[in-house]
Amino acid sequence: MSQKNQAQSLQEELTCAICYDLFRDPVMLECMHHFCKECIQSYWDRCSRVATCPQCRQEFPARSFRPHYLVAGVVETVRKASSEEHRRRIQKMSGELNVKIRAEFEHLHHVLEEEERTVLMELAREEEQWVIRLQGESARLEQGIYELKKNMERIQQNLEKLENSVLLEVENVAVRPPMEVEALPAFRLEQHMDKYDGPLQYIFWRRMLKSVDPAPAPLTFDPESAHPNLILTKDLTSVTEREKPYPVSSSSSRFLKCVNVLARQSFESGRHYWEVWVGNKAKWDLGVAASSIDRKAKVKLCSENGYWALRLRGNSEYWAAATPQMRLEPRRMVKKVGVLLDCKESKVAFYDAEDMSHLFTFHQVTACKFYPFFSTCFSDGNKNAEPMRICHLSH
Structure with missing residues (x-):
């Protein structure tokens, strides 16, 4: 018989047939059967006639028994060993749960870090695009200013040549139209800010759901299985x-x-x-x-x-x-x-x-x-x- 089976057999031998737990204050009847002292007294109190053994039914009119200290000592040894075994099992289970919980949180940390990396890269790309666009607009503005200066110089030169001519004749001076420059609307930058200024935690949480396993399944009822009511x-x-x-x-x-x-x-x-x-x-x-x-x-x-x-x-x-x-x-x-x-x-x-x-x-x-x-x-x-x-x- 294996050690595990021997321990189980011993525990069964030391189990009260009334409460199905290890003996507490074990006593022995004359028929050699053992019970907890409190269990056998309660059992006999419920007997309407002569008290009997719950196992062999031998009658005990005097309701006598005697303590069994040797069995009590063995029971306490088994109880302590059982408690130690339970403690080891709890520690093992706790360790396994600890590893599992850490693994789940590591996965969530990884998902969150990936989401953070993705969002920051997207922000950096958009920032680069805006900078390039702003540089282009700035170059166009500089070119427009340069053209305006040239036109102003040309007008000034023409005015000096005319000297005392009638002012109305200035209208006939050929002037190149200024270069049209469209300024970058400020509200577009505000829209860019608004995109990353919302309920960010909720937004990222919703995005993370696709990485959660298992996520709530989108089930539907089966009409073919539904009761007619x-x-x-x-x-x-x-x-x-x-x-x-x-x-x-x-x-x-x-x-x-x-x-x-x-x-x-x-x-x-x-x-x-x-x-x-x-x-x-x-x-x-x-x-x-x-x-x-x-x-x-x-x-x-x-x-x-x-x-x-x-x-x-x-x-x-x-x-x-x-x-x-x-x-x-x-x-x-x-x-x-x-x-x-x-x-x-x-x-x-x-x-x-x-x-x-x-x-x-x-x-x-x-x-x-x-x-x-x-x-x-x-x-x-x-x-x-x-x-x-x-x-x-x-x-």
């Missing part, structure tokens, strides 16, 4: 439920029992992220579904049935559709949900997309193909009529 907008990004079904084409992809709809896009590999606006809806389901799900029957949302989803019920009860279901306690009402599908790491994670606080993560997620999954749930009149909307970056 669902209404989709023309751009296939918003869905709401109506009371009566609408005549729709027959499709093997369509949900028939639950008001569900899938996205047109599917994923088999890579990392993908999308955001869904749920607003003030009183209930909803959303997440990821395997391509193999049963769309004709009403099935429970759980990983065993190919669903990895979050649920809202009663306006404020958030649940992870795990087995068993897990109640979530977000810090505030979630109006925008972010979903991350990581096919490589086999996980689906959920976030409050307004502040990116983590809500829940499913692990060991496996399927041949994944589809983003949405359910408006029934509207119950107007109580849950608000639409569910896939968010694109323009939103």
Whole structure:
């Protein structure tokens, strides 16, 4: 038996059959079975008749037991070793996360530095073009001034020749028209300044989005999968439920029992992220579904049935559709949900997309193909009529 299996076997032997944790103040019954002192006393207090051993059912009318100090010593040794192992695992995990976070920030620094370099080079090129243009205008102005001086000298010479002639005769003196020089309008320079004097951080952030991986995917709903009671907008990004079904084409992809709809896009590999606006809806389901799900029957949302989803019920009860279901306690009402599908790491994670606080993560997620999954749930009149909307970056 390997060392790991031996340690696991020992830990099982030192585990209380009532609380399923390592013994605390272990005691031994006459039948040689061990329990925590508090656990066996509580168990016997609940016995309506004669007290028995929880494992072999031997009766103990006197409810007697004796402390087992040797087992207690072994348990403490195992507990300390287990704590040390947990500490090492935490340190290892923390180190791995540290490396990952540093790598992500290094990537962002690189992207930001590239964007800075690109913008400064663009500014330098424009500056050079403006300088060349200004030099050209300056040369034209100098040439115009030179021509004007020449004309003035020529007029002065002609006036001296005329001497006492009538002033009106000056009009007959041939004068070369001055060179026309168009001054560079000042407002063009202001436009150049305005280009780089806006909300620069926001502008550069929007440009950086193309380098962010994964960036929010521009998903659309698949009309062929939508339940007959669902209404989709023309751009296939918003869905709401109506009371009566609408005549729709027959499709093997369509949900028939639950008001569900899938996205047109599917994923088999890579990392993908999308955001869904749920607003003030009183209930909803959303997440990821395997391509193999049963769309004709009403099935429970759980990983065993190919669903990895979050649920809202009663306006404020958030649940992870795990087995068993897990109640979530977000810090505030979630109006925008972010979903991350990581096919490589086999996980689906959920976030409050307004502040990116983590809500829940499913692990060991496996399927041949994944589809983003949405359910408006029934509207119950107007109580849950608000639409569910896939968010694109323009939103």
